[in-house]
């Protein structure tokens with residue numbers, strides 16, 4: 444068994460099986476046998492299963508929120524928002540199951556192809572392996588299994604070993620519906636032990652992965668010829684222009700920097716502030732950051748919880764030390780007690796230190812001053828990631844120029860990089876990944892187009 448601990452206080456809160464290679468083989472064989480059953484599920488069944496689970500989840504909202512807040516890093520208030528979003532993700536999946544469609548094709552556009560009638564439609568890929576991270580242990584699971592079921596796939600879910608309980612409880616809700624046996628299976632175990640077997644098996648037609656770049660690259664090397672979805676990390680920038688609404692910019696970026704203690708792929712990590720506003724913005728940002736209450740995740744007044752593990756805490760400390768060694772200054776924070784790392788703001792940060800280039804995945808933000816728009820765009824783009832960015836300005840032309848210039852999957856104007864709704868296309872450029880999620884887009888990734896042509 445794998446024991447699951449509350450990362451905040453070390454209490455044992457549950458356990459899940461640690462799968463063996465034989466277990467993986469059994470799950471793969473079951474999924475493979477369920478491919479036709481899944482494909483043949485009528486749309487009304489897919490819709491009712493997904494709505495049914497969304498409804499059950501809504502009824503048990505608080506119970507699910509408490510599990511997220513215990514096994515993961517979120518406070519109870521953050522966890523409740525995740526459950527609400529998960530209900531939404533499942534409802535959108537149900538609605539999209541209704542809309543799976545194709546298009547007719549004008550075959551007569553090519554001389555010699557007259558008198559044909561044809562169309563394409565979307566068919567499920569078959570077996571989808573979904574691998575999820577620890578930071579959104581419920582909603583990121585729904586972002587894979589919702590679209591997979593809506594599309595008619597058989598799906599195997601492997602959640603993170605630190606946070607498997609939310610996923611297990613969600614699968615139990617599906618098990619209580621009329622979803623045919625074998626269409627959705629959970630396997631729990633260390634990725635390093637069972638990962639290779641799951642992703643390299645030729646019966647698996649798609650690996651849908653959300654996690655860090657190291658594991659992502661390992662999976663890419665092992666998966667072989669199959670579809671791949673890679674939702675990887677980032678070090679998201681936000682750009683604050685002199686003409687921005689400063690109250691809005693400060694409040695949004697503080698929230699985006701410290702949500703889930705910075706353990707969020709959309710975490711505001713690099714803040715570029717136009718030079719005339721730098722000091723004013725910095726002082727207000729630090730003032731608001733100092734008000735963040737760190738502590739017990741289940742306390743209603745707590746704003747920020749712990750890091751997931753000692754290793755993750757150490758990584759944050761190392762990034763901060765690396766920045767200090769290159770001349771950075773700590774404006775607030777920089778200390779930790781156990782896994783509780785204080786919300787930390789740095790300035791004077793060198794362009795080539797780790798926090799300027801890599802993903803910290805913790806509650807630390809770096810402030811940089813810039814002179815003009817082109818400089819802000821160039822510096823924001825000067826990394827190997829490109830997930831999302833935020834821009835704060837009151838000028839429409841500036842907003843368009845920056846939004847067009849940033850190399851990433853999404854630009855939020857007058858919101859921080861952290862803004863997302865579950866129905867929008869979501870996924871990064873460059874080192875942030877391949878493919879898109881955001882229910883209908885995940886459905887597109889999890890289906891193949893098939894063309895039919897009738898010679899009349």
Ligand code: NAD
Nearest residue numbers: 575576577602603634635638654655658674675676677708
């Ligand atoms: P991780 O890469 O350590 O783990 C992710 C999953 O991969 C876990 O389920 C893990 O058990 C599994 N895994 C580990 N080794 C494996 C292997 N060899 N084969 C197959 N699976 C294996 O990531 P994490 O620490 O849980 O999450 C943090 C990372 O996820 C950050 O980089 C963050 O930015 C990223 N993330 C991205 C998004 C997005 O949508 N782009 C969302 C959330 C998190």
